[in-house]
Amino acid sequence: AWSQSFVNVPHIRWASNSSALRSDDEEKQAGKPKSEENELVHSKYWGVVPKTHLKEDGSPWPWNCFRPWETYTPDLTIDLKKHHVPENWEDKLAFWSVKALRLPTDLFFRKRYGCRAMMLETVAGVPGMVGGMMLHLRSLRRFEHSGGWIKALLEEAENERMHLMTFMEVAKPNWYERALVVMTQGVFFNAYFLFYLLAPRVAHRFVGYLEEEAIYSYTKFLEELDKGKIENVPAPAIAIDYWRLPKNATLRDVVLVVRADEAHHRDVNHYASDIRKEGKQLHEEPAPVGYH
């Protein structure tokens, strides 16, 4: 019953149909039921009717979740091979934790790289959010500047979330995958929260290694695409707009830009760990805001 009914549950309305992300105006033309009229009155009372934006071709901007100026073309020339050689036992702990987590993941997904990407991106969005929040609270509590690191980490979290929004257009989770994601988040959010509270340096190193593995998995994904084992379907509309891809872009182009994003996250997190290793707080070095 679960797997059949979930398409009707309101909370996944966007997930199943990206064209549902219409602008407010379009919804008005479509004829609103009574309750939505009430809501419009409220929105007008508070004066917060959002600005509408246009695409470069003049058509209305279809996404509420990101604006035209948040799109970018990732640097595909980034070095995919960079690696931090573990230098002390904390580094080794971070490195081997990631390797240990890789094992069951490989067994579970095998060669289903699309499904793997979708599932793992639900986890990848957690560390940046936790780190950004902790630095924000620290800044408030200690009357101290952030050096831009709150923003850098929140940008990483948002970027990972956009990976998820993209992959869920090409791979749909079934009910037990959804249940697994909910449980994994419950465990991972709390574990990473504690981890970041107690040892932020090791936490950033851990994410650095996680990203190194992500690069490896996306490279495997590309190989399967090139071998024809996974169908190279057209890129979802959201990906074309977010990464400024050509209109005829394919899944392969999407995996290439996502992999470049992961390499950027790897750099930011290893760098953050390096700063802390020198006994400094992150805000003592300017953050790589907008580093893609």
Add this chain to the structure above:
Amino acid sequence: AWSQSFVNVPHIRWASNSSALRSDDEEKQAGKPKSEENELVHSKYWGVVPKTHLKEDGSPWPWNCFRPWETYTPDLTIDLKKHHVPENWEDKLAFWSVKALRLPTDLFFRKRYGCRAMMLETVAGVPGMVGGMMLHLRSLRRFEHSGGWIKALLEEAENERMHLMTFMEVAKPNWYERALVVMTQGVFFNAYFLFYLLAPRVAHRFVGYLEEEAIYSYTKFLEELDKGKIENVPAPAIAIDYWRLPKNATLRDVVLVVRADEAHHRDVNHYASDIRKEGKQLHEEPAPVGYH
């Protein structure tokens, strides 16, 4: 000993001297100690040396914590008198909780509005961050779009943090005020986290009422400035850059723009509560991103 030694503690290095927020280049010219050279090597290995930016007058952008395109001129014509009349018992709970919290706050600060602003902004930065994080986790967990609300709430949190960064330039906390802030955050963060988990609609209403009180307090602050009871000192450099104020702006100009920000937060949070009251999720209505 606490109050005398805290200026030497590294974690408040920025707090006591905003010119310490120099660009990387300036630091290099100033001659770096050995450890910072190591760090530069790391930063170069990871390739994350941040871009430098320029002010409109061509001088280097001095802030790491916000970039030129994040500055804005708030809409000072915003209606300061808007109020949500409590409609049900949840609204009344939110309204009277805020009124009850006001009492001890008034007794503690009396007419010290500068100190009050600085202390309360350490709390004001919490709800937006908690709400934004919860929506982010929900989006990941349920494979659903955000409608821009994660960003809208995180922007509110960042804006409140900038209020703090501004007021701490004109009022310095002493050791027991610092201790009070740490304890208050410990209680408030956990309380609001639970509150938002269990009843997000009431949580947003609560913040809406909190902002109504903030507007009232900043109006009182302005009255004291106009009566000459509080000295109308020059605006801090950070405020002039963040709100694009004229170079000769004063504390009065700062309080005016901050009060307008609070009115915007009031609108966003009452609106969010209204959406949830209609039985909808926030992402079903486009969020007011960049609403100042």
